[in-house]
Amino acid sequence: xxxxxxxxxxxxxxxxxxxxxxxxxxxxxxxxxxxxxxxxxxxxxxxxxxxxxxxxxxxxxxxxxxxxxxxxxxxxxxxxxxxxxxxxxxxxxxxxxxxxxxxxxxxxxxxxxxxxxxxxxxxxxxxxxxxxxxxxxxxxxxxxxxxxxxxxxxxxxxxxxxxxxxxxxxxxxxxxxxxxxxxxxxxxxxxxxxxxxxxxxxxxxxxxxxxxxxxxxxxxxxxxxxxxxxxxx
Amino acid sequence: xxxxxxxxxxxxxxxxxxxxxxxxxxxxxxxxxxxxxxxxxxxxxxxxxxxxxxxxxxxxxxxxxxxxxxxxxxxxxxxxxxxxxxxxxxxxxxxxxxxxxxxxxxxxxxxxxxxxxxxxxxxxxxxxxxxxxxxxxxxxxxxxxxxxxxxxxxxxxxxxxxxxxxxxxxxxxxxxxxxxxxxxxxxxxxxxxxxxxxxxxxxxxxxxxxxxxxxxxxxxxxxxxxxxxxxxxxxxxxxxxxxxxxxxxxxxxxxxxxxxx
Numbered sequence: 001x002x003x004x005x006x007x008x009x010x011x012x013x014x015x016x017x018x019x020x021x022x023x024x025x026x027x028x029x030x031x032x033x034x035x036x037x038x039x040x041x042x043x044x045x046x047x048x049x050x051x052x053x054x055x056x057x058x059x060x061x062x063x064x065x066x067x068x069x070x071x072x073x074x075x076x077x078x079x080x081x082x083x084x085x086x087x088x089x090x091x092x093x094x095x096x097x098x099x100x101x102x103x104x105x106x107x108x109x110x111x112x113x114x115x116x117x118x119x120x121x122x123x124x125x126x127x128x129x130x131x132x133x134x135x136x137x138x139x140x141x142x143x144x145x146x147x148x149x150x151x152x153x154x155x156x157x158x159x160x161x162x163x164x165x166x167x168x169x170x171x172x173x174x175x176x177x178x179x180x181x182x183x184x185x186x187x188x189x190x191x192x193x194x195x196x197x198x199x200x201x202x203x204x205x206x207x208x209x210x211x212x213x214x215x216x217x218x219x220x221x222x223x224x225x226x227x228x229x230x231x232x233x
Numbered sequence: 234x235x236x237x238x239x240x241x242x243x244x245x246x247x248x249x250x251x252x253x254x255x256x257x258x259x260x261x262x263x264x265x266x267x268x269x270x271x272x273x274x275x276x277x278x279x280x281x282x283x284x285x286x287x288x289x290x291x292x293x294x295x296x297x298x299x300x301x302x303x304x305x306x307x308x309x310x311x312x313x314x315x316x317x318x319x320x321x322x323x324x325x326x327x328x329x330x331x332x333x334x335x336x337x338x339x340x341x342x343x344x345x346x347x348x349x350x351x352x353x354x355x356x357x358x359x360x361x362x363x364x365x366x367x368x369x370x371x372x373x374x375x376x377x378x379x380x381x382x383x384x385x386x387x388x389x390x391x392x393x394x395x396x397x398x399x400x401x402x403x404x405x406x407x408x409x410x411x412x413x414x415x416x417x418x419x420x421x422x423x424x425x426x427x428x429x430x431x432x433x434x435x436x437x438x439x440x441x442x443x444x445x446x447x448x449x450x451x452x453x454x455x456x457x458x459x460x461x462x463x464x465x466x467x468x469x470x471x472x473x474x475x476x477x478x479x480x481x482x483x484x485x486x487x488x489x490x491x492x493x494x
Contacts, residue, residue, distance in 0.1 A: 051372040052391035076389050107273040112397035113375035158436050159443045175461050184447050
């Protein structure tokens with residue numbers, strides 16, 4: 001179960017389990033979490049539980065609600081998030097979501113939100129906006145230098161084609177462990193003078209690729225300078 | 234859709250975190266059917282549910298396809314699969330409360346009938362542009378729909394794995410069925426959340442568009458990218474491409490679907 005630890009000046013003063021649908025936070029004595037601080041409004045914020053999420057919501061407080069220093073209206077709390085209330089801070093701890101994703105991620109059934117009963121039949125505009133999960137993976141940086149033409153070919157996307165469709169076509173996949181050349185269709189392109197075969201071939205710096213009468217030299221930037229971190233949000 | 238032939242590819246992979254695969258996929262070019270099912274339930278019951286769904290749906294659709302309008306064939310067969318999975322879930326202690334998501338496409342001479350339930354999805358790539366044709370039955374989608382969270386916060390929700398509907402968990406099921414047109418060159422994509430939860434929309438679009446001439450390779454690259462980005466879940470994809478038929482193969486659909494439509 002998720003827990004909230006209230007502290008002041010670095011010392012914990014109280015702890016609460018997030019064991020109900022809604023927890024009211026404020027200076028008012030009827031609040032579930034009473035914070036006696038002049039900077040805190042009587043009804044300052046609330047934490048609402050939806051499925052596995054705990055969403056903090058500012059209730060139009062005078063001072064605003066700050067999560068990890070950032071002012072928010074509404075925010076899904078993450079393990080170890082800190083919410084500030086005047087001289088107090090409230091730390092959100094959720095061992096379940098902090099545990100290994102493996103079991104936590106298993107698909108499970110839950111009741112729909114009553115107001116959204118027509119989910120699935122409505123147009124998919126909201127769903128289309130859903131970003132994929134946050135992932136940080138390091139990809140290498142490489143490019144193709146054409147032998148007898150100007151202009152390098154950037155290899156900054158997950159797949160890049162080389163050659164001519166229908167005739168001789170191969171694809172270069174950009175993966176965390178490097179770049180891979182794979183035959184797509186037509187006759188096989190060549191890698192350093194040899195046919196590519198049907199299996200993916202890992203490219204090394206300086207490799208020469210020939211497809212549909214054109215030649216390129218592959219360049220791989222040394223690891224360490226390739227410090228681009230693709231954060232997929 | 235008349236005058237088109239289909240190319241198909243389907244691939245499922247355990248991913249890099251799970252011990253076993255509870256997804257199933259199928260792509261039957263002759264029958265014009267492709268589907269993805271993502272099973273759930275204790276122990277390995279999820280795999281039982283998704284395998285049952287695949288087998289019953291393939292068999293039922295092949296049999297009913299010619300006998301009744303597509304939407305009815307889909308509704309009847311999905312209902313049959315639902316009841317069968319539900320019954321086993323009730324009778325067999327180790328399969329209690331098992332269920333499965335479903336994303337299924339049935340191609341016919343008037344277009345394609347799409348059926349989905351849960352958080353497996355169907356997309357369409359048309360002229361290089363990828364559109365999501367289904368809306369997830371998931372708590373995250375509900376949260377966005379009712380304004381509890383914004384769409385850009387959905388990625389930080391812990392509810393991504395919580396579906397609000399599934400096949401086989403109740404005696405009755407409401408499946409979303411829709412009809413849409415099919416144009417030559419269109420590629421329809423069914424996927425489980427192990428793919429679309431981790432691979433960006435733009436990258437799915439890029440990979441399928443780039444490798445449209447080799448669907449097997451497109452499927453491999455999609456699954457590979459999901460694994461490269463962590464492979465947190467089982468990963469499944471089924472691809473179906475409508476290709477304008479040459480004179481030789483014209484009438485393929487007429488042969489396939491008989492004279493009823």
